[in-house]
Amino acid sequence: MYHDTLDPEQIQAWLYDQADEFGPSWSRVLIKVFIKRHKQVIPLPRPRVATSSAEPELSFSQLMHYVSQTNHKNLWKEAFKKYLSGSALCDSKSNPVIGFVSCESMMREIILRTYGCPIIRVDVNTANTLPDGKSKKYEPHINILPAVCAIETKRNFLLIHQPYIAHSLEDCVTFSPALLGSSYMKPLFVIYQLIQAMRTMHDRGMVLGDITLGDILITDNLWIQIVPHLEDNVHDEPRTESQNISATLTEPETPTHLSGDAQEVTYLSGSEGCSPRGKLHQGVYNRDRTQGRRPGDHESRDRKSSRCDSDVVSCELKLLCELWLRGQLSNFDYLMALNRWAGRRYGDPTCHYVVPWVTDFTHRNGANWRDLSRSKFRLNKGDRQLDLTYDTTGTLNITQVPHHVSDVLSEITYCVYLARRTPRSVLCRYVRSKWVPAEYPSSIQRLQEWTPDECIPEFYTDPTVFQSIHEDLSDLEIPPWAVSPQDFIDKHREALESLYVSERLHHWIDLTFGYK
Incomplete structure (x- = not known):
């Protein structure tokens, strides 16, 4: 990362702060990278000619007649392929000839048809930009996330998208399903916009691709902006029958395990x-x-x-x-999958993966087990504090449903957990404005006693989180029974996979991820 006045640590501190605006000196953009492939591909179909709005619409009888004729033609085509194509003479006149194009020119055409934006060429032995006349031929659909420009290098195509929209339809149905469930009109409005965008792409001889809910960005007023999968419009040159036979004979057996x-x-x-x-x-x-x-x-x-x-x-x-x-x-792998299914993002301080604390580290074999039927907040703060948070929620806002702790891992706790590996500027921004190394827990035992939040996967997998990058902050101490951080990681993982934890882990899963 590079900035004119800020160092990399300060830039990272800004990027961690996702809730705040960056200010006038910053601008968020979405960049999609497409790797160039040097091969021949099938060209795009001709775009559909836009019909005049003044033409009269078909009546019901005319429409049914058109459908009947089209079905009749399709049936004849299928019958010809099934019964006559095998015995028909395969000469050069009967077989259609497809003029293949390079994948690079194909991607340029796809970008122009989808976004109509200029393509800036860098380190390419051609003109810097495409002709303006060709780039103005198409206008982006209103429900396709617009691109400011495209940058072509020797190896990649880079699409620069703006405006930046933080939330997707996947976030909406995962974290705020009531936004669409309160009315039938809201999801229908979203579907209508999606169909209109699909229609425009089809008219231009392309498809949106294998998009998911995460590719459909959504605003507060339910206006969607789609990020299409442009690479799904690229189809390789089909193999001949002899090439298929050769590939089948020479294809190696699929390995069972990774090396x-x-x-x-x-x-x-x-x-x-x-x-x-x-x-x-x-x-x-x-x-x-x-x-x-x-x-x-x-x-x-x-x-x-x-x-x-x-x-x-x-x-x-x-x-x-x-x-x-x-x-x-394993318990660990199952918990990782549950975190992913729950929409949590590894490495994101706002919703990092969570796993349970299973012992207080008094003994090597994990004799003092943690009660997995109660949350860490309840074990740390007590029932009285838990009831207080529930009662306060109900009195402050009548429309809000009373609940207990809203999250199992806060941003501050995440930074404290990884204080030994986190830059000082980030810690001063989120934990304490004044750098006081003595305020951070000195050992993993003290950390487990202090925190009301759950554990993170790094304490089960990564021994480097114990090693400090700060001169005035010592390494995170391990229990006396552990020989090294790696030894602690191994024993901690064994405790998570133990029979005691396996028989009771479902209680913690219900508390953390729900039981429905």
Whole structure:
């Protein structure tokens, strides 16, 4: 990260503060990166010519006649393909010839048809921008997130989107379902906008792609802005029959396990779901633990671990629960999947992954177990304080439903947990404005006693969180029975996977994620 006046630590402190505005000197943008592929692809269909609004609409009888004729033609085409195409002569005149284009020119055309924005070329041996006449041919649909410009480099296409919209439809249905559930008109309005955007893309010979709820951004007035998957419009040159036979004969057998440090990770087939054989997802977080990954550093994970993480999480929740009940999925991996399903984001201080504290670290074998049927806030503050928060909510706002603690992990607690690895400027901004190292818990035992919040996965996987990057803040101390941070991590993980915790973990899951 680079700034004219701020150092990287100060920039990181600003970025952590997601709730506050950055000020006039800052501007949020969304950047999508498309990697160039040097190959031939099928060109886009011709765009549909816009019809004049003055043309009369078809009557019901005319529309039914058109549908009947179209169905009749389609039936003849299917019959011809089924019964005559095999014996028909395959000469050059009967076979259609497709003029393939390069993938780079294809992506330029897709960007122009979708956004109509200028394409700025950097380090490319051509003109700096495309002709203005071609870029003005298309106007972006009002429900497609507009792009200010596109930047083309030797390896990538970068789309710069503005305005920045913080929330998506996935956030809406996950955290505020009442926003759409209070009226039938609201979801219908969202669907109407989505259909209109799809229609415009189809008229231009393209599709929105395999979008999800997370790709549909939404504002307070239910106005949606879609981020289409442009790469789904790129189709490779089809293989000939001889190429398919050659590929089948030379295709190597699919390996069962990953190589290297993640040998115990099992490949999961998308069509078969999660395989019940072996331990799923085991070793992924062990890899991060043994290599000392910094918490929240997603870029340091290799692609194998990321792939396995997404494979386990993409399984149906019911299947994951069954595997966990049968002991074929570890407690830790099941909790990671639940965090992902609940919408929590790893490395985000506002909603980082949570796992339970299971012991007070008095003994190596975890003899003093934590009561998993009660929240950490209740164990730390007591029933009186818990009742007080419930009663106060009801008296302050009559329309708000009384509840207990709103969250199981606050931003301040997250920063205190990772104080040894967090820059000082970030700690001074969120924990204490004045830097006082003595105010931070000195040991993991003291940290567990002090906090009313739940634990984080790093204390089960990453020994580097105990090592301080600050000269005046000592390392986080481990219990006397632990030889090293790695030894503590191993024993802490064993306690989480113990029979005692496994038999009672469902109580904590109900308290944290709900039981419905």
